[in-house]
Amino acid sequence: MNLSRYLKLYAALWKNSVSREMSFKGNFLLWIVVELLWFGLQLCFVSVIYSQTESVGTWTKWQMVLLVGASNFIQQLYQAFFLTNCTNLSELVRTGKMDFLLLLPVNTRFLVSLRVVDLGAFVNAIFAVCVMTFAAVKLGLHPSPGQFAGFGALCLAGILIHYSLMFILATIAFWTVRAQGIVWGYYNLFNIARMPDEAFRGAFKAVFTFALPVLLVSNVPVRVLADKLNAPLAWLLLVGLGCFWASVSEWFWRVSVRRYTSASS
């Protein structure tokens, strides 16, 4: 009953987003081009890297293409559902529009997180799948259904991690008004999510594996897909940290909303 109500609500939000995107068709297409260009840039970088060496740790060229593709796939799906909403949160707080959302008889976090859908990102996610398929063919991979399922589930865990971490950053808006810069700062973490984990050592690797696990987000799913899982428990770590950060973000959200004082009063 409750679930079906939320599904109906979400369908309405989708409809809203579609009609909004379609009223600026040119802009919609241009954003797809922008994202494609940046994706192409990352692939250029891979080819430059592998003109200097034949492997980074144990990662070969096409494995890294698979990694960049998967990382982009995860990032685009995250972007489709959550990114705009996370970056908008500080604006909602600053202008006092939060009042209106708090009054609605729906879970506020649901509304705040899923209000806008970025449809262009789905198109770019498809391009990412094309690149991954190409790399998989080059590598001669024949993943089993189990590997596909594992890859999919781990991608979901990765999206959960990106969402939880960025939502925590966005929630800082309740404490300081100028939080938008902090939210965009998270973009820098996407940059390291597409790098092979074996390129890192020491404290840097520890922080981005165990604390802010962006190095797991795309590396672990790709390792599952490419038969190169080095530690069998890596996937458990990814899922576990996903749950951990999701609970932290929920706790922080509740604490922060309590601090909300409307902008106008």
Next chain:
Amino acid sequence: MKKYWHVINIGLQNNLAYRFNYLTRTLFSFIPLFAMVSLWRTIYDHNGRAGDASGFSQAQMIFYYLLVAVVDVLTAVNEDDWQIAADIREGNISQFLLKPIDYLWYRLCLFFSGRLAFIAMAALPLAGFIYCFRGYVQPPAGGMALPVFIMSLGLTALLQFFISYAMAMLAFWLLEISTFIFILFAFEYLASGHLFPLDVLPPVLKQILYLTPFPYQLYFPISVYLGKVAGAELWQGLAMQLFWVLAAYALARFMWRRGIKKYSAFGG
């Protein structure tokens, strides 16, 4: 001249209000640079001959990314293009058509003060970042390298600003220009050497890129410092950079004049 000093002063005060923002932005921006350094280290450790073709030793490669961070802090355009576009869209430029103040010089002053405020806030994290890799820091190559590097830095800043300014003029014709800014930024990111030193590319590709203004936005001053260009090439490069600055300035002026004709001051 005095009025522009006031602009710089006000700009400085406004910008310092965002100091927390600047600090976090600088700190975050070092993460990918750290990652890049680690990546190249792994490559050089694996393949000792990695730098043979490009002429970049492992130490130079690491130092390269430190210099990218430094040049970026000193010369990069922050949010000037977005602000200029917003000024046009929201009709704020109307007042400049009446006042004896030139909008381009006004924005250049604000860019200058924005950089000063940014440098003040970024200096500490930047120093920390360099300290982490202090073993790789090298002195400028040769006696001429330092003065030319500094001159080239000034031209780099101007080039960055004029290109952004010309780009922002599109706001006279279009409602939304962020896509265009990001497309330009993608080309700059690759062709100016942000992602990797251009010497890593095959020579033909590098020569093609050198026909564009992009390498002069970052790569040229750094290669001067590292001594990758010297002798006659040095002066030729500097002259080319000056040429691109003037060209970008002319383009900025041209776009403004065309734009003003079209401008109809919504709500201004």
